[in-house]
Amino acid sequence: MGAYFKRGAALALLAGASTPLLAQTTASQSTTGTTKIVQAITLTKTTDLAFGTVVKPATGANSVVIDATTGARTLTGAGTAALTTSTTSRAAFSVGGEGAQTFSITVPATFNMTSGANSLTVTLTTSAATGTLSGALGAAGTATFGVGGSFPIATTTVSGSYTGTFTTTVTYN
Amino acid sequence: MNRSIKLLASATLIGIFSAPAMAQDTASQSTTGSGRIIQPITLTKNSDLAFGTVVRPTTGTNTITIDATTGGISKTGAGDAALAASTSGRATYTVGGEGAQTFAISTPATFNMTSGANSLTVTLASSSATGTISGSLGSAGTATFGVGGSFPVSNTQASGNYTGTFTTTVTYN
Numbered sequence: 001m002g003a004y005f006k007r008g009a010a011l012a013l014l015a016g017a018s019t020p021l022l023a024q025t026t027a028s029q030s031t032t033g034t035t036k037i038v039q040a041i042t043l044t045k046t047t048d049l050a051f052g053t054v055v056k057p058a059t060g061a062n063s064v065v066i067d068a069t070t071g072a073r074t075l076t077g078a079g080t081a082a083l084t085t086s087t088t089s090r091a092a093f094s095v096g097g098e099g100a101q102t103f104s105i106t107v108p109a110t111f112n113m114t115s116g117a118n119s120l121t122v123t124l125t126t127s128a129a130t131g132t133l134s135g136a137l138g139a140a141g142t143a144t145f146g147v148g149g150s151f152p153i154a155t156t157t158v159s160g161s162y163t164g165t166f167t168t169t170v171t172y173n
Numbered sequence: 174m175n176r177s178i179k180l181l182a183s184a185t186l187i188g189i190f191s192a193p194a195m196a197q198d199t200a201s202q203s204t205t206g207s208g209r210i211i212q213p214i215t216l217t218k219n220s221d222l223a224f225g226t227v228v229r230p231t232t233g234t235n236t237i238t239i240d241a242t243t244g245g246i247s248k249t250g251a252g253d254a255a256l257a258a259s260t261s262g263r264a265t266y267t268v269g270g271e272g273a274q275t276f277a278i279s280t281p282a283t284f285n286m287t288s289g290a291n292s293l294t295v296t297l298a299s300s301s302a303t304g305t306i307s308g309s310l311g312s313a314g315t316a317t318f319g320v321g322g323s324f325p326v327s328n329t330q331a332s333g334n335y336t337g338t339f340t341t342t343v344t345y346n
Contacts, residue, residue: 044202051208055345058213080213086346091204114207115311122206153210159271159312163207172198 038098039140043170045093049122049149052086061154066090068127068148081153090127091147095170099135102173107147108166115160122149124166130173189246211254211271212313218266219317222295225259227326233325239263241321242301254326263300264320268343272308275346280320288333295322299337303346 006060013066021118052066052073060079071090075083095103105126125148147168227237233252240247244263246255247329251319269274278299300319308314320341 005340013308041198041200043202045202046202048204049206051206051210053209053345056210064208081211082345084211086209091206093202095200111206115210120210134264148203149206151208156211158311159210160213161207161209163205167201167202167206168201169199169201 004173006035011062013029015112018092022160025123035121036137036138038101038172041095041097041101041103041170041172043093043095043168045091046144047089047092047166049086049091050089051151052088053084054153055082055084056153056157057081057155060154061152063150063152065150066148068125069145071148077152078156084133091166091168093134093170095143095145096130097133097172098137099133099139099141101141102132103143103170104173105145106169106171111164111166113162113164115152115158115162118158118160118162120151120153120157120162120166122151129168179299181186209310210276211310211345213275214268214270214276214343216268216341216346218264218341222264222320222322223261224233224324225261226257229256229326229330229332230254230256230328232328234319234324236323239318239321240322241250241319244319244321250325252327257314257320264341266318266320266341268288268299268304268306268316269312269313270345272304272306272312272314273310275303275305275345276316277303277346278318278346284337284339286335286337288323288331288335291331291333291335293324293326293330293335293337295324297322299341304343 024136051064057079062075062079062081065074068090073088075081107124107126110121110123127146131145132142133143135141224237230252235248235250235252235254238247241263243259246261280297280299283294283296298321304316304318306314306316
């Protein structure tokens, strides 16, 4: 009985304290808060960049090119280099992230492939500088792109198996 | 009291610094580039294909064969042709190129040897369809192979000195 009385008194006290606030003159404004929440972007490498086997020129110089969009391998220049039948590919990537978002693609301008003490400088190209994830905001989307490159080859290029690595980065715009 | 204010202040500072780092809006992938450079392939003929002198049969027919691997000459069939003592031999070749590389050997299936208006069709055979250059990638190597052949001869074959040419090609695999 005593406890009930105390609780009732406390409620009355609260009501008494809040009443004067209602009595004051007030001004209100509705304000909008916004944010866009997107899921983290991911990058998966599907294939590496492979130039295959190239016969160096007996005379003159050439460039070996892998197209960033088609992956096709071609030879340019006036030298006598030749492309042998071999497995070649552009580097291919799959991007995951928030639907309908755009992102930028960055690769280094060049990277080196080495074979022992010997080196080839590969100039990199991308199939696009930017991309857009499929789908709509609120759902996961994907996008793909490719990276190709080229390197010069001369009569003095040393035979060997050349490899090197480079890092590709995607960033939400 | 003083201590807890400091703690609070440093926690706020951390919050301020980490917020601009943004919720992982970039993703990177390392990619491998590769290419193999090899020196041009060369083909040198060491000897021509020589069937020597054959006495045509008086009855029946025979086939005269030069073995692609041994260069040995032989006669098959029911005719009574004869092989005269004479210089004969398979065609032999030396391949030069990048060590440890494989190559394909191609010759026409047949070629004609003629003597005036008369003709003999020679069916060609190579000692192997492919070869491997000695040594390892990064140094020059060699390989050899031979080409033999066979032709039919009957009692109606016109006498004469028959000659003809064919082209042998090697290609890196």
